[in-house]
Amino acid sequence: MAKVLITGANGFIGANIVRAAIEKGYDVKVFVRKTSNISTIKDLQIEFAYGDLREIESVSKAMDDCDFIIHGGAIYTFVPMWFWADPAKIKAIYDVNVYATDKLMEKALEKGIKKVVFTSSESAIGMPPDNSIGDEKLFATKKELPGHYKISKYLGELVAIKWNKKGLPTCSILPTVPIGPYDIKPTPTGRIIRDFMNGQMPGFVETKLNVVSVKDVAMAHVLAIKNGKPGERYIAGNKNMALRDFLRLIADVAGKKAPNISFPKFLVIGFSFFDELVTWKLKHKDPKTPLESVASAEIRVFDCSKAWNELKMPKTNL
Numbered sequence: 001m002a003k004v005l006i007t008g009a010n011g012f013i014g015a016n017i018v019r020a021a022i023e024k025g026y027d028v029k030v031f032v033r034k035t036s037n038i039s040t041i042k043d044l045q046i047e048f049a050y051g052d053l054r055e056i057e058s059v060s061k062a063m064d065d066c067d068f069i070i071h072g073g074a075i076y077t078f079v080p081m082w083f084w085a086d087p088a089k090i091k092a093i094y095d096v097n098v099y100a101t102d103k104l105m106e107k108a109l110e111k112g113i114k115k116v117v118f119t120s121s122e123s124a125i126g127m128p129p130d131n132s133i134g135d136e137k138l139f140a141t142k143k144e145l146p147g148h149y150k151i152s153k154y155l156g157e158l159v160a161i162k163w164n165k166k167g168l169p170t171c172s173i174l175p176t177v178p179i180g181p182y183d184i185k186p187t188p189t190g191r192i193i194r195d196f197m198n199g200q201m202p203g204f205v206e207t208k209l210n211v212v213s214v215k216d217v218a219m220a221h222v223l224a225i226k227n228g229k230p231g232e233r234y235i236a237g238n239k240n241m242a243l244r245d246f247l248r249l250i251a252d253v254a255g256k257k258a259p260n261i262s263f264p265k266f267l268v269i270g271f272s273f274f275d276e277l278v279t280w281k282l283k284h285k286d287p288k289t290p291l292e293s294v295a296s297a298e299i300r301v302f303d304c305s306k307a308w309n310e311l312k313m314p315k316t317n318l
Contacts, residue, residue, distance in 0.1 A: 023222075031248045216238065
């Protein structure tokens with residue numbers, strides 16, 4: 001039985017990847033920190049390896065008896081980029097999402113790992129200038145990367161491509177906007193759903209996005225072990241839809257009324273700026289509407305057929 005090492009296994013996408021790998025018959029080892037919340041995976045038949053992605057020897061030891069790696073470990077947080085930014089938190093994002101990824105892949109090549117599947121992000125996809133549908137051929141520009149997390153994921157994918165050229169088979173999975181189980185933090189998308197359910201979303205910004213079941217995203221990672229072509233990138237998405245329609249979908253399922261007020265983007269950016277200043281700088285808490293998430297509220301719709309056709313990624317009805 002082939003063994004796969006999964007980093008970031010206790011996270012939203014990671015916990016679903018673990019289950020998909022078990023479903024496909026892989027022997028699963030997960031790499032987590034000893035202080036991590038493992039409630040999403042603690043009752044599964046898996047092997048645990050402990051360490052920190054920034055401590056390469058602990059990563060190297062974990063991959064000793066493994067055939068494949070799914071590298072989903074990352075710091076997923078939006079931090080302010082203005083004068084109240086926290087340099088230590090910004091440094092941590094790049095240390096984990098970029099530099100640790102580089103060291104992990106270097107060790108994987110040394111140890112003869114057969115393939116590394118890297119979790120990138122749809123933010124690493126460049127959008128056509130006419131706001132038409134994006135695909136894997138375009139890479140993001142600086143304008144499309146309005147925050148440290150998005151920049152770090154883009155740079156992390158470039159690292160994966162670099163090591164593929166050096167002889168380590170790698171491919172990248174680029175999730176769009178996943179929804180589903182084990183989003184315990186929650187992610188920014190999960191926060192939208194939670195705030196809506198709690199009556200804390202009076203309106204929305206007119207934009208479009210691609211929404212996908214997190215279980216399908218997870219299965220795309222596992223299917224990429226066999227079906228993913230080295231050096232290729234795959235957008236793991238499903239349905240392009242307006243944010244307004246996404247909220248209506250949640251409302252229909254929940255039996256609630258969807259908001260019908262559309263806020264202009266400049267007003268939301270102004271609110272986010274104030275929210276970050278007060279919440280982050282004065283209250284030392286995470287803002288409800290970080291500027292990085294608002295600044296990226298452009299039309300981002302995608303052609304996901306490559307993942308459907310080449311990986312055989314499922315398409316669950318939203």
